Amino acid sequence: MYNENALNKISRDHRWIGVTFFLDLINGLSLTFKYMFSRSVTMQYPDREKWVPYPRHRGHHVLRRDENGENKCVACELCAKICPCNCITVVPYEDENGKRRPLVYDVDMARCLYCGLCEDSCPEEAIALGSVFEYSSYTSEELVVGRDSLLEMDGKTEQPGSVVKARYLPSAQSTVEAQESSGYDWWRFIHRKD
Numbered sequence: 368m369y370n371e372n373a374l375n376k377i378s379r380d381h382r383w384i385g386v387t388f389f390l391d392l393i394n395g396l397s398l399t400f401k402y403m404f405s406r407s408v409t410m411q412y413p414d415r416e417k418w419v420p421y422p423r424h425r426g427h428h429v430l431r432r433d434e435n436g437e438n439k440c441v442a443c444e445l446c447a448k449i450c451p452c453n454c455i456t457v458v459p460y461e462d463e464n465g466k467r468r469p470l471v472y473d474v475d476m477a478r479c480l481y482c483g484l485c486e487d488s489c490p491e492e493a494i495a496l497g498s499v500f501e502y503s504s505y506t507s508e509e510l511v512v513g514r515d516s517l518l519e520m521d522g523k524t525e526q527p528g529s530v531v532k533a534r535y536l537p538s539a540q541s542t543v544e545a546q547e548s549s550g551y552d553w554w555r556f557i558h559r560k561d
């Protein structure tokens with residue numbers, strides 16, 4: 368066991384050594400020199416590389432299906448009620464089996480702040496914030512995404528965050544197509560003091 372207070376006192380007493388010999392400055396410069404002679408950490412997006420987000424990434428919303436391919440959403444409207452931006456609209460209906468389903472399920476992506484409250488509140492785990500982060504529009508109307516589009520969206524990524532080789536296709540609505548199923552850890556190029 369060591370005495371933490373005693374150690375703090377020693378480091379306080381010897382702080383003048385660091386100040387006199389500009390140790391912080393030398394530390395900072397050594398990090399700068401390290402980066403000058405190491406490989407570039409600039410991601411070549413969108414032309415050559417693309418980031419595959421971590422599963423916890425909060426991207427474009429997605430509606431999930433159950434094992435029978437049915438929409439898991441039961442239109443309880445909890446997500447719409449909890450949303451701090453009022454960007455979810457749910458209109459329920461009863462299907463032929465007497466189950467409550469969403470006739471309308473719209474998310475206004477232009478208003479969303481990606482807090483994840485809708486995902487956390489859903490009792491059916493029907494709504495989720497997925498891995499898709501490449502979407503934009505010149506009009507806010509186009510950013511209102513409906514039920515059927517949400518059911519078709521990609522879900523969360525299985526593999527941890529990595530960078531894969533990619534190809535930029537300006538002719539195909541400026542798509543950035545991933546060329547590999549798994550990539551490399553971008554963070555390995557960052558010099559960190561853990």
Ligand code: SF4
Binds near residue numbers: 481482484
């Ligand atoms: S992520 Fe937050 S702001 Fe966006 S729809 Fe869900 S609850 Fe609303």
Ligand code: SF4
Binds near residue numbers: 443492
């Ligand atoms: S997504 Fe979940 S919380 Fe929202 S209406 Fe459907 S079942 Fe309810």
